[in-house]
Amino acid sequence: MINVSKLKKGIVIDHITAGKGYKIFRQLNLDELDAVVVLMRNVDSAKKGKKDLIKIETDLQINFDVLALIDPGVTVTYVLDGEKVKKVKLTPPNEVIDILSCKNPRCITNQEHIEHVHFRLVNAEKKLYACEFCDAQTSL
Amino acid sequence: MESRHLLQPSDFSIAEINDMLRLAKRIIQNPIAYSEVCKGKVLASLFYEPSTRTKFSFDTAMLRLGGQVIGFSDPTTSSTAKGETVADSALTISKYADIIVVRHPKEGTARLMSKHAECPVINAGDGGHMHPTQTLTDLLTIVSYKPEIKDLTVGVCGDLKFGRTIHSLVTCLARFENIRFVFISPDELKMPVYVKDELNKMGVEYTETSSLDESIGSLDILYMSRVQRERFISEEDYLRLKDYFILTKEKMKHAKEDMIVMHPLPRVNEIATEVDSDPRAVYFHQVKYGMYVRMALIMTLLGIKDPLCE
Numbered sequence: 456m457i458n459v460s461k462l463k464k465g466i467v468i469d470h471i472t473a474g475k476g477y478k479i480f481r482q483l484n485l486d487e488l489d490a491v492v493v494l495m496r497n498v499d500s501a502k503k504g505k506k507d508l509i510k511i512e513t514d515l516q517i518n519f520d521v522l523a524l525i526d527p528g529v530t531v532t533y534v535l536d537g538e539k540v541k542k543v544k545l546t547p548p549n550e551v552i553d554i555l556s557c558k559n560p561r562c563i564t565n566q567e568h569i570e571h572v573h574f575r576l577v578n579a580e581k582k583l584y585a586c587e588f589c590d591a592q593t594s595l
Numbered sequence: 596m597e598s599r600h601l602l603q604p605s606d607f608s609i610a611e612i613n614d615m616l617r618l619a620k621r622i623i624q625n626p627i628a629y630s631e632v633c634k635g636k637v638l639a640s641l642f643y644e645p646s647t648r649t650k651f652s653f654d655t656a657m658l659r660l661g662g663q664v665i666g667f668s669d670p671t672t673s674s675t676a677k678g679e680t681v682a683d684s685a686l687t688i689s690k691y692a693d694i695i696v697v698r699h700p701k702e703g704t705a706r707l708m709s710k711h712a713e714c715p716v717i718n719a720g721d722g723g724h725m726h727p728t729q730t731l732t733d734l735l736t737i738v739s740y741k742p743e744i745k746d747l748t749v750g751v752c753g754d755l756k757f758g759r760t761i762h763s764l765v766t767c768l769a770r771f772e773n774i775r776f777v778f779i780s781p782d783e784l785k786m787p788v789y790v791k792d793e794l795n796k797m798g799v800e801y802t803e804t805s806s807l808d809e810s811i812g813s814l815d816i817l818y819m820s821r822v823q824r825e826r827f828i829s830e831e832d833y834l835r836l837k838d839y840f841i842l843t844k845e846k847m848k849h850a851k852e853d854m855i856v857m858h859p860l861p862r863v864n865e866i867a868t869e870v871d872s873d874p875r876a877v878y879f880h881q882v883k884y885g886m887y888v889r890m891a892l893i894m895t896l897l898g899i900k901d902p903l904c905e
C-alpha cells in the first residue's frame with residue numbers, strides 16, 4: 456500500500472465508487488491545479504469493497520453539482536491544520552447548466568451552438584436530466 | 596411585453612385551450628365576422644423542411660383572418676443556405692413579422708426561436724418532438740362531435756411506441772376531466788413507459804390490449820395511427836406489423852352508434868376505404884378543423900379580441 460502523507464489543509468473526496476475517480480478528476484479539472492493532487496484508485500474499503508479517493512492540498516471551490524452528477528454517494532471533507540472542519544453531503548441539483556450536453560443527435564443543440572442549455576432533473580435515483588429543448592434524457 | 600408562444604400543448608392551461616376551442620367554433624359559424632381581424636398583421640411561415648399540408652393550413656388561416664403571409668417552404672432558398680443560425684433568423688424575422696410559424700427537422704428548434712424572437716412563435720413540428728397544432732386540431736375535432744372533452748373513453752390504435760404526436764395527444768387529453776384510455780397495439784409497439792408513468796401520476800385510468808375487435812365496443816373515440824416503415828430495422832417486422840390493425844366495415848359493426856374515428860392523415864392502409872362512407876368516420880373533416888383552430892390560435896397569441904364578444 457502506498458503511503459500518502461496526512462493532509463494538513465485541503466479537501467478529501469472519499470468513498471468514490473471504484474472507477475469513477477478519474478472521471479471526477481477530469482470533470483473538476485484537477486489537472487489544472489498547481490497544488491498537490493492525489494488520485495487513488497481501487498483502495499480497499501470496509502463499506503464498498505473497493506473505492507477511489509482524491510486528496511487535494513489546497514482550498515478550492517469545488518463544483519458540487521458535477522460531483523453529485525457523477526457520484527452522489529461521495530463524502531467531501533474539508534481539512535484545516537490537519538483537522539476535519541466540514542463535511543458536505545451531496546444532493547443532485549434540480550437544474551444543471553453548462554455541465555451536461557444533450558446526447559440526442561436530432562436535438563437542435565447539436566446543430567447550432569447554444570450557450571447555457573438548461574437540464575432539469577427527471578430521475579434523481581438514476582441522475583437523469585432532460586434537455587430543455589428536446590426533452591431527451593441524459594446523464595454525465 | 597413578453598410574447599406568448601405555443602411550443603407544446605402544455606404551454607396552455609385546460610381553461611385556455613377550452614377558450615380557444617370555443618373561439619374556433621364561433622369562427623366556423625361566422626367566418627365573415629373574422630375576415631379582417633388580422634388586417635395589417637404579417638405571419639412569417641418558416642418551413643425548414645417541406646410539409647405542404649401544414650404550411651397551407653397556417654397560411655390559409657392567416658389569409659382568412661385578413662392578415663398576410665411571408666416565408667419559405669424550401670430552406671435551400673433562404674438565409675440558412677448562407678449559414679445564418681436559427682437564433683439569428685428568429686430575431687431578424689421578428690423585426691418585421693408579427694408572428695412566426697416554424698417547422699424544422701431538429702428537435703427543440705421552435706423553443707430556440709422563441710428565446711430570440713420578439714414576437715409569438717408557433718411550433719409547427721420540430722422533428723419527432725412536438726406538433727402541438729396537430730393536438731389542437733384533434734381537440735377541435737372532438738368538441739365538434741362530442742358536447743365537451745369530458746367523460747370519454749378514448750381508444751388509441753396502431754403504433755403507440757414511436758408516435759410522438761400520439762403521446763402528446765394522450766398526455767394533453769389526460770388533463771381533461773374523466774378521460775379513460777384503451778391502448779390497442781401489438782406488444783412490439785406498446786405505449787412507452789414515460790407516457791404511462793405520467794398517466795399513473797395523474798391518476799388517469801388506462802388499459803392495454805392487442806385486440807381491436809374486443810375493445811372497439813367500449814369506445815367513444817377511436818384514434819387510428821400509422822405504422823411507419825422508417826421506424827423499423829427489418830422489413831420483415833414492418834410487413835408483419837403493418838397490417839396488424841386495419842379498421843374495416845366489419846369491425847365498425849361492433850362500435851357504438853356515436854363513436855368517432857379519427858386519424859392524423861395521410862393514411863397508408865390502417866383504415867379500409869370502405870369505412871370512409873360511415874358517418875362516424877370524421878378523419879377527412881379534421882383537415883378543415885385544423886385550419887379553424889389555427890385561426891383561433893393566431894388570434895389568441897396576437898391578443899386579438901373576438902369581435903363577436905365585445
Ligand SMILES: [Zn+2]
Nearest residue numbers: 557562586589
Ligand atoms: Zn436536446
